Amino acid sequence: MFPIPPIASAAAPALPVELSGEAALESWLEALAVNLAELGWLSSTVEGLVPASLLQDLRTEILALHRTNALEVAGIGRGAAHTQDRSIRRDQIAWLNGLSAAQSSLFSFLDSLKEGLNRKLFLGLRRYEAHYATYEPGDFYRRHLDSFRGRSSRIVSAVLYLNEDWLPTDGGQLQIFNRESENEICATVLPEAGRMVFFLSEEVPHEVLRAQRTRYSIACWFRCDPIQGIAV
Ligand code: OGA
Ligand code: MN
Numbered sequence: 001m002f003p004i005p006p007i008a009s010a011a012a013p014a015l016p017v018e019l020s021g022e023a024a025l026e027s028w029l030e031a032l033a034v035n036l037a038e039l040g041w042l043s044s045t046v047e048g049l050v051p052a053s054l055l056q057d058l059r060t061e062i063l064a065l066h067r068t069n070a071l072e073v074a075g076i077g078r079g080a081a082h083t084q085d086r087s088i089r090r091d092q093i094a095w096l097n098g099l100s101a102a103q104s105s106l107f108s109f110l111d112s113l114k115e116g117l118n119r120k121l122f123l124g125l126r127r128y129e130a131h132y133a134t135y136e137p138g139d140f141y142r143r144h145l146d147s148f149r150g151r152s153s154r155i156v157s158a159v160l161y162l163n164e165d166w167l168p169t170d171g172g173q174l175q176i177f178n179r180e181s182e183n184e185i186c187a188t189v190l191p192e193a194g195r196m197v198f199f200l201s202e203e204v205p206h207e208v209l210r211a212q213r214t215r216y217s218i219a220c221w222f223r224c225d226p227i228q229g230i231a232v
Contacts, residue, residue: 024048025112032113032198033120036156040179041199043189046160050109055193057102059162062132062216065094071134076144090139091208093131096218106130106160106218113158114222123155127227130220135172139215141208143177146201146221153225154201161191162216172211179203191215 028049035042065071071092075082098107114125135141147154159174166172172191178184182205189197199206201221208215 020048025116029113029116029120033117036117036198036200037121039186040204041176041186041197043176043187043195043197045194046196047194050106050160050194050196052194054102054105055162058106058160058218059164059193059216061100061102062094062134062162062218065132066134066214066216070094071132074133087142088144089141091133091135091141093133093219096130096132110158110220110222117156117222123222124224125155125222126224128220128222130218133217133219135208135211135215137212137214138210139208140210143175143205143207145203145205148202153223154221155224156198156222157201157204158196158198158220158222159191160196160218160220162193162218163191164193166190166192166213166215170211170213170215171209172213172215173209175207175209177205177207179205191217 028044032042032044071094073084074089074091074093075084076089077083096103096106098104110128110130114128117123118125146157163170168190174187174189174191174197175185176187176189176197176199178186179200187197189195
């Protein structure tokens, strides 16, 4: 099959080139990789990459989990040091298993992110984990790192927000701090549906400010360790 050459026409309007599908994903992945390498973080809309209907379906799932009290109080620390501490973290979570149609579509997107980040940054990502999170009015998550160097295998953190019409007065912003001077705030992100943030799990301190309204999101971590129990 030969590509059909475009029909030359002097009268053709100079339309902006619309990237679609693969090309859009690829140029966005390039921007993600450059930002992670140079700054350690990126806040971006995923409009055009994640269909609005998928965002809506994920939102429907988390609303149902919330309504049926199916989320659990989140903890801090790993293994035996895992505890619940309401002075640090107050959200409630439910892990995704990828089984519903919506979760399966989201996992396909996360697969392409994992593959793209490995290709562009040689991160050696092998898997990801993801949980829904809800913050009730008054809930927050104090400044923290998502993993500790050398101890954990969380490499890249990603958060996808699922809230409609979020206003600054609703609180719950994500504050991202400079990885080189940790008292400098680099970004204050509204958790608005279709926005996604990425940062290096071991390097970038961040904090969820107190929410004034129930706040819905999905947090994901791309990891470099194999699935537990599988020797590779
Ligand atoms: C986390 C986290 C940020 C957010 O779950 O570890 O930092 O904006 N979440 O929800
Ligand atoms: Mn975090």
